[in-house]
Amino acid sequence: MSLASWYLIVRKLLHAIAVGRGARRFLREFWAAPSLDVAAASLGKVPAEDPFSALAAHAVRAAKHHAEHGATRLDEAGSAHEFLTRAMRSEIAAQTMRAESGLAVLASVGATSPFVGLFGTVWGVYNALVNIGMTGQGTLDKVAGPVGESLIMTALGLAVAIPAVLAYNGFARRNRLVGAELDAFAHDLFALLTTGAPLKSGGR
Known part of the structure; x- marks a missing residue:
């Protein structure tokens, strides 16, 4: 469990730094680009792991598809605004699931490891009592070894x-902050794609 948790911690930490x-x-x-066309043309140059560029690329493709083909299927029904909203919500959900991958393992390790240590403690105390029962002596040399092992298991x-x-708490907090920033960016991007006037409400 220790190796698995540390592997996840290091991998997610390095990934979070690179993505940030x-x-x-x-x-x-993106916001320094002179036009939406210029910004859209540069989307392919950004690593796919970046949730903001992934959302922008998905939204631009959705807006372009609906403008060129309209609603040709049930999942494309509705106005251009409704279709774009659904497409962006779907991508935000996908990015959220990707960011939360591995957190269940960390939560499980954090919740179960103390009980594994407690089991080791109980087992050590049991061995100490067995030794006392077999020898009939409760001296320190008969008890110290098993009790010491049980304390090590607890530690x-x-x-x-x-x-x-x-x-887990650190990554969960980061995911909440990134999710809030992604929602703000989605709001600004939606305004840009539907009206051509970016709001840029996030102070970027």
Whole structure:
């Protein structure tokens, strides 16, 4: 469990750093573009892991598709605004699910590791009592070994659980912040695609 949790922590941390840098660079270049056509042409140059560029590319494709072909299927029914709204909501949901991948493992490790350590503690105490029962002596040398092993198991369980819980809370908080920024960007992008006038309400 420890190796799995630390692997996830390191992988998600490196991914979060890379995505954060790419997102800031993309937003800066996107809103600095002289026109939507220029901004749309640069979307393919941004890494696919960036949720903001992925949302922008998906929204631009959806708006272009509906403008050129209209509603040809049931999932394309409605006005251009409704179709674009559904497309952007779908992409935001996909990005949210991608960001939350692996968090269930960290939550499970953080919740179960202390109990695994507790089981080791109970087992160590049981061995100590067995030794006392077999020898009839409750001396320190008969008890210290099993009790020491049980305490080590408890410490190992906590050592696995604490980093997993802290990492889970940190990643969950980051996902909430990125989700709020993504919603704000979606609002601005929707205004840009439907009216041609960006709101840029997020202070970018």
